[in-house]
Amino acid sequence: MSSASPAPVVTPPAPPTWQWWYWVVLGLVALVGAALLALDPWLRQYLEKQVAEGTHGRYQLHITQLQTSLWHQSVYVRGVQLRTVGPATNDRAALPPVQLTLGHARLTGVGLWQLVQRGTVPIDSLVLDSLHIRLLGRLPAAKKSQPLYQRLPLHLEGIRLGYLSLRHVQTAYQPAPQTGVAWKQADFLARDILLSAAGAADSQRVGYAAAVTAHVRHLVASAAQHRLALRSVRFASEPGTLVIDSVVVRPQQPLSEVRSRNARVSLHLPRVSLTGLHTAALMRHQFRADTLLLLACDLDMTAPRVSPPPIHQLLAPWLDRVQLEHLLLANASARIRGVEERPRSQHIAVQGSHLRVDSVGAQDQQRVLYAQQWDVRTGVVMARLDPPFYQLACQSAHLATRGGLLEINNIRLRPLVSVVELSRRKHHQAPHVTVLIPQVRATAIQYAALTHQHCLIMQTLTIRQPRIQTRSDGRFALNPEHSVATPEALRHLGFTLDVRRINVQNGTLYTIYRAPQNAKPGQLTINRVSGTIENFSNDPHRMSAAHPAVVHATAWLQNRCQLQATLTANLLDPNGQHTITGTFSEGQLSMLNPMTVPTKQLLFRSGQVKHIHFCMQANRQRVTGPMWASYSDLKLTMLSQKGGADHKTLGSRLKTTLVNGLFLRDDNPRKGKLQVGHMTSARDLRVSVFTLWRQGIVSGMLNSAGVPAPLSKKLSEQQDKPVYK
Template sequence: MSASTTQVVSPPARPTWRWWYWAVLGVGALLGVAFLALDPWLRQYLEKQVAQSTHGRYQLHIAELHTSLWDQSLYVRGVQLRTVGPSITDTAALPPLQLRLGHARLTGVGLWQLLQRGTVPVDSLVLDSLHLRLQGKLPTARQSQPLHQRLPMRLQGLRLGYLALRHVRATYQPDSATAVGWKQATFSAQDILLSAAGAADSQRVGYAAAMQGQLFHLKAAAAQHRLALRRVWFASRPGTLVVDSVVVRPQQPLSEVRSRNARVALQLPRLLLSGLHTADLARHRFRADTLLLLACDLDMTAPRVPPPPIHRLLAPWFDRVQLEHLLLANASARIRGLEEQPRSQRIAVQGSQLRIDSVGAQDQQRVLYARQWDVRTGVVMARLDPPFYELACQSAHLATRGGLLEVNNLRLRPLVSVAELSRRKHHQAPHVTLLIPQLRATAVQYAALTNQHRLAMQTLTIRQPRVQTRSDGRFALNPAHSVATPEALRHLGFTLDIRRINVQNGTLYTIYRAPQNPKPGELTINRVSGTIDNFSNDPHRMSAAHPAVVHATAWLQNRCRLQATLRANLLDPNGRHSITGTFSEGQLSMLNPMTVPTKQLVFRSGLVHNIRFQLQADRQRVTGPMWANYSNLKLTILSQQGGADHKTLGSRLKTTLVNGLFLRDDNPRKGKLQVGNMTSARDLRVSVFTLWRQGIVSGMFNSAGVPALLSKKLSEQQDKPVYK
């Protein structure tokens, strides 16, 4: 064989792709082994980290943990965190804790951003069946940095698309007297941006673009009260909070005397808050459109020390509270511990533009923080001069816009008898029963009342008032000076300014029991109508040149018309005032229902044609002329020791002497009208109304022929009391 035909055969070459295949397969196998080992390692790592960071105080156990790099997700099940170690120095602030989590899923983790330590996106985090029990106080936060600056691995931020907590049950008891817990709750939040940009975004709430939650059957105990509510629902968009069935009960029974702290019993079927600006909450400001409270029933015992203003109570949580509208419907309230014992039903309140902070409290144009209030009530009751009187009305309406006040069926009734009232006060005391079908005030300056202690209004109209006064002459007079005098207005603790008071068709019943006669005397003044202008103690309104002026008309015993005009400088310390008046025609016998039981005096006959008088009064006396035109005046003096007709020989002799020697049968007599002089000393222990009566009586006696000194003495004569 020749060389030219000789051939060398090389072995066949193997394909290089096989090496890559086996390399990838080997790497995949290694990664698979790593992935299989990742879940146990991560579970053990988390459990170990919790034990180390709490120095063995807490123990974490995870029943199941699965990660998926392909899906960028994490799933855990059967998580338990509980307290196992002692409360040593380093962990003394860590309270006993029991936490159970049914399962949780984290999806859509941005691994590339995580490796770069940027803002890590996460699609969702869902926690289901979370049960938490915590005892003892929570540790005080040692770090003042915001949450986004405390992220692990020095991440720039975290953006979580969706966060949900479902079937959450929790109990927290920091001490033996305080606890809170609920049976069921859910919470969700969208687009949570934990970063500097998220913290600076004024439209976010706690880094979230929106959040909502619902809670059922919450119970709490704090400040010696227990709270229970059935449901709470909240949504940051559109800023709505709904609370159903709120019940607050004190741990100690409500008391009729003031307690150290307020005791509150409250039932609130529904609370609705709408238009809440949730972003303002992070700046410690509360701003909302409407707060509605339905059928609120409040019963409370007032504390011994009055609480501070509302804006100070809210200061630890909010620098400012703003509400466009506050609505309270069909409410009732009762306050115990106060002597007045106020209570009311069917309360409806509308408040507008409330600003609750120090600025709103000092705003002279606001009334109790609000620009406007409109209040309507059903029955309102309170004690007056407790415990002797009860004041009540059937309904009331107050509106700061326009300054309206309207009270319907206002009633004042004594709670004890006239004798019991005087006995317990140790002197004669007015026993007053009052009924006013309607009282209406206009142009009331409510802002001045709340901010300046100034009660000012344009008109006060009193329609058809009925007043009954009883007194018992068996008791001594009140040793203190009477406050029913013109000069007493100077000593009010506030400024009073009423431009006009209108009284329409009133009636006054006076009943007096003399010491020696159980049958009381009665006198009625009917059809009382009139006006009072410039009723004020404001020095800018009241002076001698601009006094209070009263014009009044009435009927005595519904049979004799009387008319009077009073002028008084209510700031005059001497109490100077004047009255001019007239009496029309009437039989003097109409006075017998009062004079017979109290003075044993009968007007047997006598016709008044007309009487005019000009009365001047001050703190010392009453004086002035009286022109009394009458005819056929005859008196009969009775005796307590007489027979059926109360007449004895002595009383018959007195009657003959008085009619024959003192009294003029007619005035004018022989064509000349005898002018009587009203002269009587003032007793500051009795009201100004008694002073006027004394003046009229002295003038009548003097006009009838009784000498001036005797007329004065008879007018000043007081019954001698039986009880001192």
Template sequence: MRRPSPVSPAVPVASHISASRAASALRRHWGRWAVGLLAVLVVGVWAAVTFLLDPWLQRQLEEKARTASQGRYQLRVGSLRTSLLRRRAEVGQVHLRTVSAGPGSARLPRLEFTLGRVLVEEVGVWALLRGQEVPIGSIRLDSVAVDLARLPQTTDPRPLHERLPGKGLRVKYLMVRHLTGQFGPPARPTARLARADLTARDLRLSAAGAADSARVGYAASVAGQLRGVLAQVPGHALSLRGLRFATTARQLVVDSVAVHPNQAISGRRSANIRVSLGLPRLVLRGLDAAALSRRRFRADTLAVRAPRLALTLPATAPPAFHELLAPYLRECRLGALVATGGRLRVAGTDLAPAVARVFLTGTGLQVLPYQPPGASIFYAQAWQLRTGRATATLNAPYYHLSWLGLKADTRAGKLALRQLTIVPTLSVVGLARRKGHQAAHLTARVPALRLTGLDFGAAANRHELRAGALTVAHARISTRSDGRFPENPEISHITPEALRQVPFLFGLDQLIIHQATITTHYRAPREAQPGILQINDFGGTLRNVSNDPARMSAAHPLTGRATGRLQGKCRVRVMVRANVLDPAGRHTVSGTFYSAPLAILNSMTIPTRGIRFRSGTIGQIRFRMQLDQQAARGTMWAGYTNLKLQRLNRENQPGLLHRVETTLLNGIFIRDNNPRQPGQELKTGRMHSARKRRYSVFTLWRQGLVSGLLNSAGVPAPLAKKLSEGK
């Protein structure tokens, strides 16, 4: 029997090694497959993202626009490229337009929107997936065009950041380049924009960004520029050539603004205000843009260069400026307003003023919050004004007012006018015919007029004129009238009692006149040559010129002293005292005429009365008279010598009958000398002349002087009174 052969110990070892090798080879085989599958998967994902995600996103955007607008809008995206690795997306040739009325047409307007290119970089994808505030490096939009028929009727009162998904967005840099657009109906748009470029930094559209008071809206800073703006506003067309602003520089610059009314500026009041404005340049400095985004306007200086403004006032006064701003701003403060080289014309008012070369500076302006008028003057703490030539119409259309220069300083309480002129627009005859009666044809030329101690606040806020002194230097005043026309049937306003009827309170400590010339021309019916009376070197001071009951009374009346030279030869001194609040018009006038030949009066008496002073010399004439609405009464002390009168005919010649009258007048009535002999008593004259309220108070003064002089010369008082009251 055969014995089994023994098993070799090397066989199990070899089998083990062979099995191990087989297992290792199998693992290597599956590893290569796993890597290959992973590579295929990565390539597939990349291919899907590259070739399928962008078209899918593009389709989703277009579909979302259609469904969100309920079919009213159609969105077309020309190209869309995304890169998850680079965290960027680029979209080109975007076109959004209205395609149908749709159920949402009531709240969604007709819209045409095109976008050449938008690039979004450094998007925080993980924050987006986790629903956190999404950081974005930059968003750049290029070639944006918007055509909008009207504003959408939004009903969502929430702020923008609350309407965004997630926790909001934070964009480091936003740029909009070459933005154009128009607003309104396509046929007649109400606004057009040729180009705008805007940038914003650190734009945070979130609750934290909205709560940050240092931001401009949601941005840390904003800058931009606009060009070619056209707009239609109520009754006007507006154009703007350029605008630049930067919140970091706190500055806004406007170039060439023009506003034109749809109807021309005219002299008649219109239903609404009409404005024509030309503004070559405006610079706003120190603007607090963050406060402005919260309806609070704060700025340091607003400078306006060479503005040109013309306007027609409306029939109904518009609301005050603070009332117009209140719906839009809670606060409006400006450190200084500076306007240089401006021009202004105001129509729709009888004055119709026009001013050239206006230089205006206002400091400390506060419009809102509105405070009742107090120390401020038209919302400002102080104003300084300087102008060139100005024109206006007084007592339209009869007189033309102008000056060559004006300076005013509210803080110093000063106002000065240079070369002030008042001239009639018609001839003496033309003015009388137009008014239908005799009228004072007034011409005034004042080289210098100054007001000091002027309370501008009282004038602006309470419509009161309060000043320390009014000084008038070297004025030349001339009046002309024609006696061939009927007398004025109206009561004269040139009287003391008329001052109490001025529709505003006034108080002037002093009215000072230096070296004035006053000339009166009167054309009597009997003679074409006018009579002339002139006072040269006239100067004086009136004190307490007021209609304020707090400062005017019989105990504290208006008082005044004046001096001058009658006809350039007779020195005159006059004093006046009047309570202008006395309804009876009572006042007192006294004065003195010093030595002069009586022949100086011939230039007035010959053409108007047919009387010539052949001889006579005044030694001294003193008078004192009381006047009221009924008459002038008083006493005259007239010292003179060798008085001889001569009556003349219409040709100013002594005819036969007039020679007889002259002989009787000089022989019976006229006292040659007063006193008759040296050392004798001076005969006083009674001053009495009835007042005609159609004439000014100066006419009554003249009547009283004539009656007193005639009575002093020997003419009986009744006849002297009658002669003084004649035309």
């Protein structure tokens, strides 16, 4: 009998363990994904909330898009807006109104591991594009605080940013109604920024960066009552260059011909180039560079009422020291208003070497205006002299501190009013002078002594072919003040003057004098004037009676009679004592008629000078000395303004007969004996020493010709009676 076997029990297989972990991982990924999806909105809201709370509602931040990527270690931001929404209350009055927009920004390559460890976090790059900032009102005053690297978030040890770029930056900042700065577009780039203690201690970095470049276009600024406009500014810390194109400065008030409270400047500077700039030194408040080049600078300014302090004092709030190897200024022009002289110049070229602008450089006795060497060349230079009566100009000038050179070409001094107008406005006889000098050249000038000690010291001064014309009008009274054209005036010059040698080459002096009684002026010419002056000084160490100034001169009177003279004078003698010895060569006395006839109604009808020698002693009281005059056939004619065509009347004819018959000695020597004349004339301190010399010559000539000494003295001192008081 068979029996049925029981059916086998089938046990289902156990599910694999990996399926559980799959669901766990999948759940974690979903959770992380959800967290990441929530991170960006949370972070965006967090930043917006922090700005609102941190400014007590004064500012509002809005971010259109914020996207983070842990995989790419990056953050992307788009559509950032920061604006002022709340009023300025007491607790936020320091926060000025602001409008800020940022097109987009990207931060890449953030070192998350270093961020977790709070070490020095590496970041590959940060790029901000289309940043526009408008800020109205003054920024809060800077307060002393910890360095920036010590104020990093999360107490990070530091940040190392490989690349920072700001593109298409537009800024406007106006802290006050008349003060502000703005530019239309700018790009900034910085490489290898190490924001840490090591970066701060690195003296070769600029603001923690190894290299910085910037390009700013169409910059405008307003400050100190002026407006500044720059077309383009380019800066690169490596190799240290700064190039500015088209600098324009304009005053907010028009330039004035009278001094203003502050200087008003109108400036056009097409190009500024700075090379070899040590940018790291700027962080230590020092400016060091190789060459500063300024091209075609055009300066027009009104001088301030009070002269500004020295340059190093003006720069002191920002820079402790300025060191510049070379300063170059090419094709510049300048004009200064507000001063009576009204100086202006064209085609200026300046080269300065080894400048040090600080208190040490200012006091360095070997430097001139902070520099070890200056070389200055100009085109036309013009200024008023004794304003507003004279215009002084030169065609070109060259100054070089190395070697002490000064050369001025084609000097011209001309009066701006007539001789009558000049005397009328000065209320006395005033010399109406015109001067033409082809060249004045000085050598071995000690410019450092001039700058620091106010001493004008030079080796030689050469004046080539001067042409001087003087006009005067006797209808006006004499100047009541003492004349300064006298040797003793050098004592009161106010500064030390020391010229070892002055050379005058082939000069000409024209003298024109209008006497009160005759509309026709008298004329006298001294031609071919050449000579030297040795030891022209008011330095007590140079000048004394034992070492006087010595003048040797030769000239021709009316180009027909030669004059030779030697003058010696102690220029520090308060009494003005000096000695002149001289000779006149052969000549006709009629050559004096162009001066004596219109002014003294005296005609030399005949007279031949053979030789005249004199020795004159002069001082502040008188002139004395002997004269040996050899002449023949002397005949005079006395004229009258009331006469006919020949200016003769019965009275003048009688005077002529009496003078020729009773007083004048026709010939000297006479009967073999030379009669010695005596120069005697009193000094009028209102007139120049040249007038005193002329008085001495006249008195000596009259006495030699037989006029008694008292009368010759009186005639030499006689002044025309003025018509105008």
